[in-house]
Amino acid sequence: MTDVVHNRIALLRAEQGVSRRAFADALGVHYQTIGYLERGEYNPSLHLALRIAAFFDVPVELIFSVEPFPRITSAQPDTPARSADSLSP
Numbered sequence: 607m608t609d610v611v612h613n614r615i616a617l618l619r620a621e622q623g624v625s626r627r628a629f630a631d632a633l634g635v636h637y638q639t640i641g642y643l644e645r646g647e648y649n650p651s652l653h654l655a656l657r658i659a660a661f662f663d664v665p666v667e668l669i670f671s672v673e674p675f676p677r678i679t680s681a682q683p684d685t686p687a688r689s690a691d692s693l694s695p
Contacts, residue, residue: 609649612671616644617678618662633657 630637642648
């Protein structure tokens, strides 16, 4: 059994447009720590995990899990193709 903690830090940072350095500064950690966390090379302390959740204003369970998160795909639901006739005025 491994002690891997999966996280969505990079996704949340990207959604909010926050750089690693700005995020690290807000948390009071070195910016490289954020990279280690995002890559799963470092598991946060409970205190740090709670501060990260507070930063994003979401429950800690939304960010961290012992199970992998489902992949987000760009697949869109099938929509009927528009015919050339429907494009003319």
